[in-house]
């Protein structure tokens with residue numbers, strides 16, 4: 071089981087996102103005033119400044135916008151991974167998030183820009199909040 075850092079609460083902008091992760095939901099926001107999709111979670115719309123944001127649940131499907139391979143990470147939370155891919159994922163609902171790509175043997179060979187991926191939630195021995203990661207489909 072993974073051992074990533076856990077979010078610390080209270081934190082008004084992201085707590086609803088992390089509560090969603092506990093329920094297997096990838097949550098994002100959309101502005102009720104101008105329909106802009108907003109991510110990462112925050113108090114105001116990035117386009118018009120409105121504080122009238124609705125929470126939505128993503129289907130968790132998207133594609134790799136770009137990625138990098140980390141060959142060695144000495145942080146105790148990542149040292150056991152070996153080489154791993156960190157990617158920007160473009161979700162089908164119109165937001166982009168950074169996350170890890172799981173389920174590939176050699177990330178230098180098996181991750182591609184444009185590759186379709188699906189979110190999953192990786193349980194953590196470090197705490198109750200699973201981390202959203204993406205697996206090729």
Ligand SMILES: [Zn+2]
Pocket residue numbers: 101102103104105106115116117118119120
């Ligand atoms: Zn707006």
